[in-house]
Amino acid sequence: MHTLPIQIPLWTDVQGRTESLVNVAQVPQRSPFRYPGGKTWLVPYIRAWLKSSSTPKVFVEPFVGGGIISLTVAFEELAEHVVMAELDKHVSALWKTILSVDSEWLIERILSFEMTAEAVQEELMRTPECEREIGFQTLLRNRTCHGGIMAPGSGVMKHGENGRGIASRWYPKTLATRIRRIAEIRSRITFLNTDGLALMQERASERDTAFFLDPPYTAGKNGKRAGRRLYACNELDHEALFEIAKSLTGRFLMTYDVADEIVEMANRSGFDVSTVSMKNTHHAQMHELLISQNFSWKK
Numbered sequence: 001m002h003t004l005p006i007q008i009p010l011w012t013d014v015q016g017r018t019e020s021l022v023n024v025a026q027v028p029q030r031s032p033f034r035y036p037g038g039k040t041w042l043v044p045y046i047r048a049w050l051k052s053s054s055t056p057k058v059f060v061e062p063f064v065g066g067g068i069i070s071l072t073v074a075f076e077e078l079a080e081h082v083v084m085a086e087l088d089k090h091v092s093a094l095w096k097t098i099l100s101v102d103s104e105w106l107i108e109r110i111l112s113f114e115m116t117a118e119a120v121q122e123e124l125m126r127t128p129e130c131e132r133e134i135g136f137q138t139l140l141r142n143r144t145c146h147g148g149i150m151a152p153g154s155g156v157m158k159h160g161e162n163g164r165g166i167a168s169r170w171y172p173k174t175l176a177t178r179i180r181r182i183a184e185i186r187s188r189i190t191f192l193n194t195d196g197l198a199l200m201q202e203r204a205s206e207r208d209t210a211f212f213l214d215p216p217y218t219a220g221k222n223g224k225r226a227g228r229r230l231y232a233c234n235e236l237d238h239e240a241l242f243e244i245a246k247s248l249t250g251r252f253l254m255t256y257d258v259a260d261e262i263v264e265m266a267n268r269s270g271f272d273v274s275t276v277s278m279k280n281t282h283h284a285q286m287h288e289l290l291i292s293q294n295f296s297w298k299k
């Protein structure tokens with residue numbers, strides 16, 4: 001039997017106010033990344049979900065990407081500790097640098113970089129000698145490529161966005177502040193360059209652990225194309241993801257593109273499926289799936 005997801009019609013925030021779409025401008029921007037598929041719009045939902053029962057000891061995000069959700073949980077102390085994982089070596093190098101003593105080196109490098117198209121090209125052609133250099137290159141690539149897309153085939157902006165050229169998304173002072181703030185709370189965060197599925201399996205028996213699962217959307221024919229375009233690491237065994245999610249003792253929340261294959265897998269696993277509306281970066285209204293177990297969005 002194919003159960004259709006329920007639409008979360010109006011969001012009631014913790015103060016009891018209702019709104020139909022999340023206003024992303026009100027969510028603190030904490031990540032230095034511009035991440036394709038970034039989940040800033042989901043922040044109010046994550047807050048409500050985590051506050052709906054006792055504070056988890058550990059919050060695990062196995063597919064962390066730009067990390068806005070993990071950062072929010074760490075800054076707002078919505079869990080005692082945050083564990084984030086990412087398979088992509090370049091993305092990982094940036095996280096490791098930010099969360100290590102090299103964060104000050106990185107900040108200095110950002111503030112002293114003279115942003116021109118030539119300087120970007122020269123820096124990105126250079127063979128990095130250590131992890132922090134890979135980290136800097138990753139940030140530079142992320143902030144100068146169209147839509148923050150770093151997957152093979154993506155290109156550096158020529159005309160930039162809002163007519164500001166290659167520097168249109170390079171805000172050195174803002175990036176420095178964000179990185180410094182994250183570094184200040186680094187004791188609350190553990191970063192792992194590992195396979196998210198393996199991490200979930202390792203922690204499956206932990207009762208006080210909450211998992212936020214935002215895998216690359218590569219299920220189905222359309223999903224495969226979208227996922228390949230956005231991420232270098234885009235191969236994922238979605239059946240295995242659902243099997244492992246089923247085995248989790250702690251609670252989880254998963255987001256996905258609206259796709260029949262996913263709704264079917266979720267129904268088969270006995271999970272709750274809702275759809276939620278949000279606005280994408282082009283202000284178009286989009287829908288995504290929220291999949292969870294033993295949690296209702298209805299108040």
Ligand SMILES: C[S@@+](CC[C@H](N)C(=O)[O-])C[C@H]1O[C@@H](n2cnc3c(N)ncnc32)[C@H](O)[C@@H]1O
Pocket residue numbers: 035036037038039040062063064065066067068069085086087088091194195196197214215216217231232233234235236
């Ligand atoms: C949809 S994005 C996450 C976006 C993130 N929630 C954000 O707000 O920025 C999925 C991420 O999973 C990563 N990834 C893909 N396969 C993975 C795996 N097996 N283990 C860990 N990370 C993986 C991709 O590199 C990508 O960064």
